[in-house]
Amino acid sequence: SQQGEEDPQALSIQEGENATMNCSYKTSINNLQWYRQNSGRGLVHLILIRSNEREKHSGRLRVTLDTSKKSSSLLITASRAADTASYFCATAGGGNKLTFGTGTQLKVEL
């Protein structure tokens, strides 16, 4: 499997429900970041969590990081139709380049 794999690949929920996406990676990291990409558009940075942090919140977003398991999760609470997008995790290792996962496609239905 590749560095930075998201699970599930696709997720469909009702508006108001919570959405949880997971990301696994292989090598050691300095930080892990989550991005959102609307169909055919660029990436929007959501949140960054450093390797010495375990949990971080930003609005309706909650990110956890477990470096012992090399995994992270992104929770979106009280989802809205506007949250429909693809979500990617990206890891930053020793260099400055980001290694992206394959993404989770989230669909929030009314």
Next chain:
Amino acid sequence: NAGVMQNPRHLVRRRGQEARLRCSPMKGHSHVYWYRQLPEEGLKFMVYLQKENIIDESGMPKERFSAEFPKEGPSILRIQQVVRGDSAAYFCASSSALTPDYEQYFGPGTRLTVT
């Protein structure tokens, strides 16, 4: 403060032609990164540049692809003799040495279609 700008947004080239993609980083940013996204996939790192220097080109194909970030002007990703497999979205990102964790800000991308 304008964000990262890329042009053109869409580019159509015939096989064998050259493609030039431009990226203007955010004001004050001197680090530029290029990524490629194939359909239904995540972004793949191509190259990392600072002004007039290529820092890491480990993701660049060895042939036909080149990148530059001159002292003045935008960063250019150049693809010579394009083939259908080059069809993808190409994203540029920029960062500053002053930004915590070198957080990268992405442009809207250039969608290249090779016919």
